[in-house]
Amino acid sequence: MTPNIEDLNHADMRVRYATMQAFIEMRNTAIAILSAALVPGVEEIRWRAAATLAWIGDASAIPTLERSSIGAGYELKYNCIWGLGQINDAAAIPALLGIVQADETESQDVRYNAALALLRLGERRYLEDAVDSDNEGTYRVAHAALAAVRWLSDQNSGT
The missing domain is CATH 1.25.10 (Leucine-rich Repeat Variant)
Structure with a gap:
């Protein structure tokens, strides 16, 4: 079952963490969902999606992280840039x-x-x-x- 992207901004931290873990376990199949979450919207979802992409560690996310960092607010930019290094x-x-x-x-x-x-x-x-x-x-x-x-x-x- 695919996790709900909105749960990256759930009030309960345990739900947010479990959602990130579920996306990470999906590996490459989660990249499109997480990348789509980087478009302007709820900032908490955006930066957590960027961090989750970094933990997945697939190089196919690099262009999305790079594009999403341009002109972004601090939290999103920081996590996108961290992700670029984390993907290695x-x-x-x-x-x-x-x-x-x-x-x-x-x-x-x-x-x-x-x-x-x-x-x-x-x-x-x-x-x-x-x-x-x-x-x-x-x-x-x-x-x-x-x-x-x-x-x-x-x-x-x-x-």
Whole structure:
């Protein structure tokens, strides 16, 4: 039985969680339903649908997540950008680079999230080069993402 997309905004958190889990278990067959939920409508449903697409992890959702992030509010954009990294496919790299390189009208949180996604996708070299960027926002998010990686690396090595 297909879950009800409206239940992504159910008042009971357990119902919302169970709905997300049901869509995730549907895997690729849920992608069309979740993608359709990204059109303008109830914002809570939109960003939860984006997060669910990310957890499914199918690269076919990348164009939808990318399109849906353009001009979106914070919650939807953040989850779309997080999803592009979570899916872990190189097809997301151009969109993520565009977010990291954006001007100051883009949220620093979203840009940092995109930088972390680039690291997950093996684009460390780009971020290392971006530390010398004339764009202060690009410099800041690249520096912060690389600092987080160094800190995590130090924690894992016991230093």
